[in-house]
Amino acid sequence: MEMPPKKLLDQVRDAIRVKHYSYRTEETYVQWIRRFILFHSKRHPKEMGTAEIEAFLTHLAVQERVAASTQNQAFSALLFLYREVLRQELDESIDAVRARQPRQLPTVLTKAEVHSIIQQMTGVPKLIIQVLYGSGVRLNEGLNLRVKDLDFAQHQIIVRNPKGYESRVTMLPTSLIEPLQVHLARVRYAHQQDLDRGYGAVHLPFALERKYPNADREWIWQFVFPAIGLTRDPRSGLTRRYHLHESGVQKALKRAVQSTGITKRVGCHTFRHCFATHLLEAGYDIRTVQELLGHKDVKTTMIYTHVLNRGGRGVRSPLDD
Template identity: 65%
Template sequence: MTPSPPRKLLDVVREVIRLKHYSYRTEQSYLDWIRRYLRYHNGKHPRDMGKPEIQAFLTHLAVEGHVAASTQNQALSALLFLYRNVLEIKIEGISEFARAKRPKRLPTVLTKSEVQAVMQHLTGVERLVIQLLYGSGLRLSEALNLRVKDVDFAQNQLIIRDTKGNEDRVTPLPNTIQVTLKGHLEAVRRVHQQDLGRGYGSVYLPYALAKKYPNADRSWIWQYIFPSYALSQDPRSGVTRRHHLSESSIQKALKKAVQRSEVSKRVSCHTFRHSFATHLLQNGYDIRTVQELLGHKDVKTTMIYTHVLNRGGYAVRSPLDD
């Protein structure tokens, strides 16, 4: 009997990632970093390398690649996954490498009038998404991953699931947008019914849920609130279904709106989450409440927004104003 050819390393990595139910984005990111690591060491097999080679690669990223600290940490996570979960090799004490510097920057925050100025140049679904980022303090990925069942009109709240810290949290659903959101959901439901009639209508569910509830993927409550305008093939399963809107479509619409509004600040989707937190603090809400609404594990992360309460310049009165 002819022995089967050895499996390629990246194919094994991909299989382990999927067994652990990591997101598709994480899968693509980890595979890319592992490729870059192998390329940097001229294709040498990772079993023949270890801590020194990992440290050399991470140092290269910081010193020659000038990557951000978060990017360097992502590369380290990918390599630790490779060694610990795929090759089953213990790698301990990786600390002796050049660290990418974390820039100490205050978040960009819009005034309430600037928020409205940008909103005036947004329409339709894109406006509704940005309203949720500001009105509920969501990350863009959280807004786009919302399912029908996550909206609680009776309690005026949204339930944010599978967050960055893998913990669910609750955040307010603005009264201002509820009529618009209900109308939007009616339109989404009609599209879903049409998809079902054409033999489609399924939506992606995490593996554990798909196994536990085999027919839930076609259920209305599991559908995305902001579905894509077109059906597409799932890159993992090959199933044709309707995913949620892409982040880039919202980002492009926002960029145009900011240009038209003439707001002279560097504005991204995350700016509205920053503005949500800042405006709550200005309105007198305590830091712990804001921490919970944002889903921060450590209150130190939330403390960065308190700079606005100092009214600029550490509350020092300029001598020019005397």
């Protein structure tokens, strides 16, 4: 008896997992593809093409007035659908009305402001923010760190790309070595308790779970910042301990910023901006900063030189004379 063909969105999920994309990317792509189909009165994407994609993207920009990054996200999902699932090349370039990309300089705090915010924080959220500022990692990179990624002897952190691309090495601040070691001692105790109860497994990237069946319970593969409770993996159905959810850190940071009275718009990514800007202020070469941040193109890193030049590009105001 032949198995019925899989539904389109299930095919999308399978293709995404073959590419080792994150679960968040999977959910986002599926959502955009579903919206695309509903926008065109539930027509199958095989019956549509460039014109329908243009109409949908234009609708997002004109009627829904989405941000440029949101429109690009929808576009990426549809390209994935046609190229990786339907194996259908689009005949011509997409000529939709594009949402305007605002040119904004990143928010940067002074060193005093950074330390005042950190002083208002406690526990694991405080330690995570210190890692973001001290090492320049993104929030999701910090939360995805595993025990083996911390090299205390070499004072470095290995940041591994979740999609399997090139990893990078950044600094591990000396001042964080002892707090991280104390934190890991507590994490290891909790991990041992999980093992004693028959749990203790974490998700492993790519096909490592099949290649090393017991590796998911080994200490070196555990998350540095694990979640408080066990959860059911939406892909495998197994009960595991994932890393801490980003919302917990974001809420703790918001409370800390409010306590300081700082009126700038501050998010977790702000501390990555501060890391880069403060290194440049200290005289470090921009190529070094580019490597630590993991930017492919130095032009991306160059935006921090514009931040350094704010306030009239270093020109002294005549009012101050």
